Amino acid sequence: MARPPNDPLSRRERQIMDVIYRQGRATAAEVQEALADPPSYSSVRALLRILEEKGHLRHEQDGPRYVFLPTVPRDKARRSALSQLVQTFFDGSTAQAVAALLGEPSSNLSDEDLDRLSLLIEQARKEER
Template sequence: MEIPDPHQLSRRERQIMDLFFQHGELSAQAVQEQLPDAPGYATVRSLLRILEEKGHLSHSKSGRQFIYRPVAGVEKVKHQRLNHLLRTFFGGSISEAVAAFIQDPDNDLRPEELEELDKIIREARDK
C-alpha cells in the first residue's frame, strides 16, 4: 500500500498527524484539546475530513462521535520519512547520515547509545 506523501500536508495537518502517531485513535474533540493554539471545533473537523480525503485517516462511528485513526501504521510512515530524508540530504547514504548525526557536537550520545549502535552494526555485519 502506498502511503500518501506527508510533504503534501500543511503545518497544521502535520501537527494533527503527529497526534495520531502518538496516540493512535482520536476524536475531533481530543484532537482539538491537544493541538497547540487550537482552532475552533468546526475547523478541526474540516481538517480531519481533508486528511481523510487525502488518504491519511479513516474513521468509524462510536455513538455520536467519529473516531479517527491513521491509515498507515507509525512504523511504515517512519520508514517512508526516513528514506525521504536519506535521499534528500544524504544521497541515500545511511553511513553519511549516521556520521553526520554522531559527529554533530550538539548530539551528546550516552555510552549505552554508542554500545547499542555498535551492537546493531555487528548484527548487520553477521547477516
C-alpha cells in the same frame, strides 16, 4: 498490506498525526485539546479530512462523532518518512544521514545509545556478508 502514504505533511498535519499516534484514535475535539496553540475546531476537522484524503487517516463512526485512526502503523510511517528524508537530503546515502545525525551537538547520545548503535552496525555487517 497498507503502504505508508507518500504525500508530505505540513507542520500542523504532523502535529495532528503525532496526537493520533500517541492516543491510538481520537476525535476532532480530542485532537484540538491535545494541540499546543490549537487552531479552531473547524480547522482541525478540515485538517483531519485532508489527512484522510491523503491516506494517512481513516475514520469510524461512534454515535454522532467520527473517531480518527491512522491507516499505517507508526513504525511503518516512520520508516517511510525517514527513507524519503534520506533520499531527498542525503542522495539516498544512509551513511551520510547517520553521520549528520551523529555530528549534531544536540544528539546527546548516552553510552547505552552508542552501544546499541554499535550492535546495529555489527548486525548490518553480518547481513552484508
